[in-house]
Amino acid sequence: MISMEEKDEFEEEQEEYVDDNDDELLKNNLSVENSPSNWFTKMISLQTEIITTILISLVSPIFYIFSFANIFKEEEEETEKKVSVAVHVVATVPSKLLHGVTLLLKKFGVGILGAAYVCMVLITLLIVSGILGFGLVGMWMEEPVVLRQQLYFDYADVNPKAVFSFGGDYNNIGVPVGHTMYVSLFLLMPESDFNRDIGVFQVVAEALSKEGLVMARSSHPCMLRFRSLPIRLMREFIMSVPLVLGLTAETQTIIVPMLKHKEGLPRTEAIRVTMIPRAGTLALPQLYQSQIILKSQPPWYKNLVYKWKWTFSVWTSMYMYATLLVVLLNWCRPLMFPVFSTSFMTIPDVNLTVEAPEEPREKAREERYVSESVRKWRQSRRKRKAMLQQSVSPELDDSASSISITREDTADSSE
Numbered sequence: 001m002i003s004m005e006e007k008d009e010f011e012e013e014q015e016e017y018v019d020d021n022d023d024e025l026l027k028n029n030l031s032v033e034n035s036p037s038n039w040f041t042k043m044i045s046l047q048t049e050i051i052t053t054i055l056i057s058l059v060s061p062i063f064y065i066f067s068f069a070n071i072f073k074e075e076e077e078e079t080e081k082k083v084s085v086a087v088h089v090v091a092t093v094p095s096k097l098l099h100g101v102t103l104l105l106k107k108f109g110v111g112i113l114g115a116a117y118v119c120m121v122l123i124t125l126l127i128v129s130g131i132l133g134f135g136l137v138g139m140w141m142e143e144p145v146v147l148r149q150q151l152y153f154d155y156a157d158v159n160p161k162a163v164f165s166f167g168g169d170y171n172n173i174g175v176p177v178g179h180t181m182y183v184s185l186f187l188l189m190p191e192s193d194f195n196r197d198i199g200v201f202q203v204v205a206e207a208l209s210k211e212g213l214v215m216a217r218s219s220h221p222c223m224l225r226f227r228s229l230p231i232r233l234m235r236e237f238i239m240s241v242p243l244v245l246g247l248t249a250e251t252q253t254i255i256v257p258m259l260k261h262k263e264g265l266p267r268t269e270a271i272r273v274t275m276i277p278r279a280g281t282l283a284l285p286q287l288y289q290s291q292i293i294l295k296s297q298p299p300w301y302k303n304l305v306y307k308w309k310w311t312f313s314v315w316t317s318m319y320m321y322a323t324l325l326v327v328l329l330n331w332c333r334p335l336m337f338p339v340f341s342t343s344f345m346t347i348p349d350v351n352l353t354v355e356a357p358e359e360p361r362e363k364a365r366e367e368r369y370v371s372e373s374v375r376k377w378r379q380s381r382r383k384r385k386a387m388l389q390q391s392v393s394p395e396l397d398d399s400a401s402s403i404s405i406t407r408e409d410t411a412d413s414s415e
Helices: 004-033 036-140 193-198 229-238 240-245 300-307 309-331 347-355 358-414
Strands: 146-150 161-165 180-190 201-209 214-222 251-262 268-276 289-297
Touching (some): 036 300, 251 268, 300 309
Antiparallel strands (some): 180 251, 201 214, 201 268
């Protein structure tokens, strides 16, 4: 076994040996650097540098003179070009100004024409939508029927009758299906002693179909309003002058609601009114005038449309206008926005459009030239790298062999 002291001594010897080897290597390198061949090469390089600097210093003033001359020539050429461009611009300013004004007037005229055309189309569309909106509301809406017609009772019968028919002037009107009609009887009667003595009498109204069937029937009593003798005398005294002048008459008007009937199928063809005397008597009242008053009321939704017909018509017209406008914009765009064939291109623009196809060719040529130059530069770079590697590899081999020799020597000495 080797003790620790022996190991320390052995390591110290190895370190001293390595330091000695390093000193020897440094001395060898200094000797190589101080060899005559190195001094000769350094002298030659120094002389070449001196000669080149002298030649450059002699030739540089000539180059400077030529460069200044070229600069002055280039400046003169640039000034000449600028002057020619300025003269050309000044000469072409009036023509360009005139052409710009005409172009602006053309665009302005085409714009006004297009605006007028679009305005005309929109106004036409508004008129059409208004006609359609009001027409649709008018077709769906049903107006109530209101009429007032004279009645003539036939006093040749025991029970005088008067018939109102929807024929004649009212054949095309009638009462629409679904309407509820209200029939009233208007009587103008004299305040005679005979009518006051009759008292109450009966009035009957009947709705008849085309076949003569009774679809609705109603009966109401009727009489003059009662006035006592003092009231009549006082009234006649007060109204004596108008009565004598014929401004008023001793009459009474009676309006009797007779019939309420909802129109359906079969349709109502006529209304018959009959006067019946009081039981036990045969006397019938005296009449100046008798009229039938008919009013119909449509269903609630049609009545609502009738009352708000203007509002519904306006809103329907607006919806129709929006719908027609959307249809026109989606499927008839050329009709809404016509394309004008007027050309707004200037002469330089035409030249540019003619010369435009040549630009891609020039760009392709420039790209090819740049790619070829890059490829040549890469090839030259690869060649330089290969030459440098070949020149450096022998030196690396020599240094590696020297390092391996020194390592073998140190190994032998340690053994």
